[in-house]
Amino acid sequence: MTPTPGQSNRPVRPRLRTRTVSIAAALTAFTVFAAREVGFDPSTFWEVWSNPLWEKFWPIPWDWVFDSGNVLQPFVETFQIATISTILGCGLALPVSFAMSSLTAPNRPTYLVSRAVMNVVRAVPDLFWAKLMVTAIGIGAFAGSWALTIFSLAVMVKLFSETVDGADPGPLEAARAAGGRHAPALRTGILPTVFPDYVAHSLYVFELNVRASVVLGLVGAGGIGRVLEAQRQFFRFDRVLGMLVIIFVVVWIIEQVSVSLRKRLI
Amino acid sequence: MTATTRRPAAPRGARERRWTVALVIVVAMVWSVSGLNVTLDRLLGAPGDAWAILRQMVPPAFARVHERGAVGKVFESVYIAWIGTVIGALLSLPLAFLAAHNVAPVWIRVPIRQLFNAIRAVPELILAVILIPITGLGPWAGTLAIGIHSIGTLGKWATESIESIDSGPIEAVESTGGRWVSNMRWAVFPQVMSTISSYWLFRFEINVRASAVLGMIGAGGVGSELVSHLVFRDFPAASAVLVLTVGVVLTIDTISAAVRRRIITGSVGKSEPSRSAEALSDLTGIKQR
Numbered sequence: 001m002t003p004t005p006g007q008s009n010r011p012v013r014p015r016l017r018t019r020t021v022s023i024a025a026a027l028t029a030f031t032v033f034a035a036r037e038v039g040f041d042p043s044t045f046w047e048v049w050s051n052p053l054w055e056k057f058w059p060i061p062w063d064w065v066f067d068s069g070n071v072l073q074p075f076v077e078t079f080q081i082a083t084i085s086t087i088l089g090c091g092l093a094l095p096v097s098f099a100m101s102s103l104t105a106p107n108r109p110t111y112l113v114s115r116a117v118m119n120v121v122r123a124v125p126d127l128f129w130a131k132l133m134v135t136a137i138g139i140g141a142f143a144g145s146w147a148l149t150i151f152s153l154a155v156m157v158k159l160f161s162e163t164v165d166g167a168d169p170g171p172l173e174a175a176r177a178a179g180g181r182h183a184p185a186l187r188t189g190i191l192p193t194v195f196p197d198y199v200a201h202s203l204y205v206f207e208l209n210v211r212a213s214v215v216l217g218l219v220g221a222g223g224i225g226r227v228l229e230a231q232r233q234f235f236r237f238d239r240v241l242g243m244l245v246i247i248f249v250v251v252w253i254i255e256q257v258s259v260s261l262r263k264r265l266i
Numbered sequence: 267m268t269a270t271t272r273r274p275a276a277p278r279g280a281r282e283r284r285w286t287v288a289l290v291i292v293v294a295m296v297w298s299v300s301g302l303n304v305t306l307d308r309l310l311g312a313p314g315d316a317w318a319i320l321r322q323m324v325p326p327a328f329a330r331v332h333e334r335g336a337v338g339k340v341f342e343s344v345y346i347a348w349i350g351t352v353i354g355a356l357l358s359l360p361l362a363f364l365a366a367h368n369v370a371p372v373w374i375r376v377p378i379r380q381l382f383n384a385i386r387a388v389p390e391l392i393l394a395v396i397l398i399p400i401t402g403l404g405p406w407a408g409t410l411a412i413g414i415h416s417i418g419t420l421g422k423w424a425t426e427s428i429e430s431i432d433s434g435p436i437e438a439v440e441s442t443g444g445r446w447v448s449n450m451r452w453a454v455f456p457q458v459m460s461t462i463s464s465y466w467l468f469r470f471e472i473n474v475r476a477s478a479v480l481g482m483i484g485a486g487g488v489g490s491e492l493v494s495h496l497v498f499r500d501f502p503a504a505s506a507v508l509v510l511t512v513g514v515v516l517t518i519d520t521i522s523a524a525v526r527r528r529i530i531t532g533s534v535g536k537s538e539p540s541r542s543a544e545a546l547s548d549l550t551g552i553k554q555r
Contacts, residue, residue, distance in 0.1 A: 031352055034345035038405040038486065080298035087295055123515040124508065125475040127391075127482055128492060132504075135496045136319045137312045141302045146312065215391040219482055219493075222302075232395055240395070248387045255387075 056237040065242035071227065075246070078223035081145045081216065082209040088145075089152025089209075090202040097157045098186055101164035103172070106182055114157075122154040126212050130221040141222030148212060152205045159204070163197040164190065200262040207258050214247055323505035331506045336491050340514050343487035346408045346480070347473035353409070354416025355466045361417070362424030362462075363450050369428060369436070379425070385418030390476050394485040405486025412473050412480070420469055427461040428454060464526040471522050478511055 065071055096114055098104040105111035129147035137143050172189035180188065217225020224247065231239045364370045365378040394411035401407040435453035444452065481489025488511055495504035527544065 031348065034348045037342060037345040038349050038409045040349060040409070041401075041406055044401055044406070044410065077301050080301035083294050084298035084302070087291060087298075119516070120512060123475075123512040123519070125479045125511075127479040127489075128508065128511070131482065131493060131496055132319075133316070135499070136316045137308070142304050142308060142312070145298075145302055146316075211389055215389050218391055218395070228392070228395065235399075237396070237399075244388065244392060247392075248384065251387045252383065 056235060057241050058238060060238055060242040060245065062242065064239055065246060071224070071243055071246060074217070074224045074227045075250070077141050078213045078216075078225075079210070081141050081148060081213045081223055082206060085145045085148035085152050085213075086202065086206040086209050088149045090156050090198075090205055092149075092153050093156035093160055094198065096153065097160040097164055098190075100157055100161040103167065103169055104164055104186055104190055118154055118157050121150065122158060126151040127215065127219055130216050131219045134220045139220040139222075144213065144216040144221030144223060147216070147221060148209050151212065152209055155208060156201060156205050159201045160194070160198055163194050163201070167194050196265045200265045203258045203262055203265075207255055210251060210254055214251070319501055322501040323508075325502065326506035326509050327500075327502035328506045328509075331491065331495075331503050331510070334491070336488065336507050336510060339481070339488040339491050340478075340510050342405055343477045343481065343489075343511075344474060344514065344518070346405050346412060346477040346487050347470055349409045350412025350473050350477065351416055351466060351470040353413030354420050354469065357413070358417045358421035358424060359462070362421050362428060363454065365421065365425040366428035368431070368433065369446075369450065369454060378421075382418050382421040382425070385414060386422065387418075388415070390415045390480060391483060394480050394483060398483070398485060403484045408477055408480040408485030408487060411485060412476055415476075416469055416473065420465060423465045424458070424462045427458045427465070431457045460529050464529045467522045467526050467529075471519050474515055474518050478515075 099110045099114040133143035133147040175185035175189035213223050215225045217223045218229050364374050390411045397407045439449045439453045477487045481487035492507045
């Protein structure tokens with residue numbers, strides 16, 4: 001087809017639909033309303049620099065930060081919380097995930113109940129669990145590890161049950177056809193194919209747990225956050241900043257190691 | 267050939283490796299438990315204590331928390347999450363174009379990637395801790411903390427989706443002599459925008475939970491309600507706040523998941539019942555067979 005002379009060959013721009021316009025208007029209106037509700041104040045962005053408080057952030061007292069009793073010991077505690085809750089949470093997640101996948105659930109009620117319960121557990125934010133546990137069993141790292149165990153279980157079952165959903169059902173059918181009972185059939189038919197993913201997800205959950213356990217102390221559940229909170233209340237922001245640098249470096253290293261391990265696994 | 271059936275031999279070293287892994291896990295457990303000053307009676311008492319509190323939580327005292335304005339607080343959390351997401355989305359989008367290796371030169375890409383990594387390494391709560399002395403207590407501190415933190419993750423996700431685009435349209439724009447900006451606008455933007463906007467919604471879901479938590483240190487939202495009830499050991503009220511939060515979180519997750527699915531898969535070829543079935547499975551977590 002030759003273009004008609006005097007007429008542009010551009011395709012016509014689609015007309016805006018009423019629905020598109022009204023959705024955009026509604027979203028804008030909601031955004032403006034929400035911004036007013038939260039006290040949106042762009043002046044913070046430039047007034048922030050003239051704040052006298054910044055002087056308190058500098059210089060970083062490195063000798064205080066590197067003194068083993070101040071930061072190192074709470075930091076080790078943070079790792080202990082993250083480690084034990086990863087092991088417990090991911091260990092528990094293995095059977096629960098199998099119950100939560102329609103491929104491997106032993107029966108319909110188990111499937112329904114485990115899915116519904118885990119969905120609700122996951123909807124509660126991690127620090128809410130921490131605060132609940134602190135109230136229930138007392139301040140300290142013990143409460144923190146309980147909270148993070150629940151949290152890692154909730155995250156892990158979500159990730160891993162989806163892997164199990166996507167697993168090849170062939171070996172499982174073979175194991176069942178050969179007369180295997182439920183647990184052995186899962187052990188030989190599904191577990192070997194999904195196990196690398198299980199380890200990879202566990203590493204990811206460990207990463208999440210390290211990040212989460214850093215802030216647990218802000219609600220009294222142990223770890224480095226306890227020191228952060230204490231120094232914040234004394235307005236020692238230089239110390240807070242020093243700790244943040246350490247946390248940043250360690251979290252970064254863990255992430256790099258975990259990412260490279262996960263790449264090798266999958 | 268012999269008549270006996272023989273199992274295939276296990277791979278060499280598998281047994282040793284298994285024992286090593288088990289040993290490492292046990293040592294890690296012992297090491298971690300040693301630092302938590304757990305005594306046996308605390309360990310045995312914990313489930314009982316948790317159960318005692320759980321029993322006091324039923325029935326939730328909805329009427330009392332409603333009088334104190336807990337519903338408004340829950341919505342304040344939603345507003346904080348929304349504005350935080352908007353701030354994060356608007357700031358991260360241009361940065362992501364400068365961080366993707368197929369469209370940005372190396373001298374700008376590396377610092378921006380490091381910026382994303384640095385932001386992601388600092389949790390929202392810590393950002394809020396730093397921001398509260400500057401902005402004062404209240405929702406604006408939480409909003410800024412969430413906004414800044416969202417830049418990190420949203421920027422990373424957007425960068426990844428820009429990097430995975432088809433390079434054909436870019437070459438087409440280049441061959442017509444388009445500048446970098448028009449290249450981004452006409453070759454990259456249309457390809458990535460559906461994915462990126464669904465990431466924004468996903469981040470909004472995460473931010474609703476995060477903003478609920480931020481209230482616990484006074485940065486606005488429902489967290490402060492939960493803390494004050496728990497401090498006074500008013501468990502029926504605390505559980506009412508929890509139920510409200512969980513309800514709002516699940517509702518938002520469900521709506522947002524439905525919208526995300528609509529953005530990614532489009533409206534073609536989906537009947538009305540299957541859409542509501544999908545929404546139901548988002549809400550309950552139960553997939554239809």
